[in-house]
Amino acid sequence: QVTLKESGPGILQPSQTLSLTCSFSGFSLSTSGICVSWIRQPSGKGLEWLATICWEDSKGYNPSLKNRLTISKDTSNNQAFLKITSVDTADTAIYYCARSGYYSSYIPFAYWGQGTLVTVSS
Amino acid sequence: DVVLTQSPATLSVTPGERISLSCRASESVDTYLHWYQQKPNESPRLLIKYASQSISGIPSRFSGSGSGTDFTLSINGVELEDLSIYYCQQGNSLPFTFGSGTKLEIK
Numbered sequence: 668q669v670t671l672k673e674s675g676p677g678i679l680q681p682s683q684t685l686s687l688t689c690s691f692s693g694f695s696l697s698t699s700g701i702c703v704s705w706i707r708q709p710s711g712k713g714l715e716w717l718a719t720i721c722w723e724d725s726k727g728y729n730p731s732l733k734n735r736l737t738i739s740k741d742t743s744n745n746q747a748f749l750k751i752t753s754v755d756t757a758d759t760a761i762y763y764c765a766r767s768g769y770y771s772s773y774i775p776f777a778y779w780g781q782g783t784l785v786t787v788s789s
Numbered sequence: 790d791v792v793l794t795q796s797p798a799t800l801s802v803t804p805g806e807r808i809s810l811s812c813r814a815s816e817s818v819d820t821y822l823h824w825y826q827q828k829p830n831e832s833p834r835l836l837i838k839y840a841s842q843s844i845s846g847i848p849s850r851f852s853g854s855g856s857g858t859d860f861t862l863s864i865n866g867v868e869l870e871d872l873s874i875y876y877c878q879q880g881n882s883l884p885f886t887f888g889s890g891t892k893l894e895i896k
Binding site: 704713714715716719727728729730731763772773774775776777779780781782 | 790821823825832834835838839844876878880881883884885886887888889890
């Protein structure tokens with residue numbers, strides 16, 4: 668059974684760095700073809716893909732967030748991480764991690780976590 | 790970036806009705822187009838993959854079609870539990886992008 672669960676600080680101040688953790692079970696990020704992605708959703712708005720990391724440590728980022736994103740993984744502990752630097756109120760959102768994959772092409776987000784709400788406020 | 794335009798933004802339907810939701814891409818995404826359902830206060834759920842492939846556990850009333858730039862999600866016999874927002878997403882090229890969603894309201 669595949670499960671994912673996000674965790675984060677809940678609230679942080681503008682200009683700080685947001686650190687998110689995705690803890691998962693039922694699969695391994697060392698298995699060929701497996702990827703984990705981060706997607707966010709501001710309240711009442713749509714979905715925005717942020718970043719993806721795959722089994723062989725390849726990474727993809729949404730260029731709209733320029734150089735603010737860093738995705739990483741800890742294969743031994745079944746975790747993936749996302750850091751967003753210099754946050755502001757526009758980064759207030761529910762952050763989801765999701766399992767996807769790559770087998771000659773990217774496969775869709777078949778499994779999602781419950782999401783973690785992050786509020787940026789002074 | 791590939792822009793996905795979904796229409797209509799909101800659709801009011803009667804239970805039992807057959808409906809179609811549209812997703813149009815700004816450039817060809819072949820069949821790398823997926824559909825998700827998001828119920829209120831829940832995470833998105835994958836409904837249809839690669840434009841028309843069904844997902845285990847998803848009711849058979851949901852189906853998808855299309856290729857290139859024009860895609861359709863159909864619900865054959867809408868039920869009350871289908872009250873949701875439906876998003877399309879392209880997986881053909883990075884950055885992955887989502888449509889803005891179609892909200893399904895039940896009359």
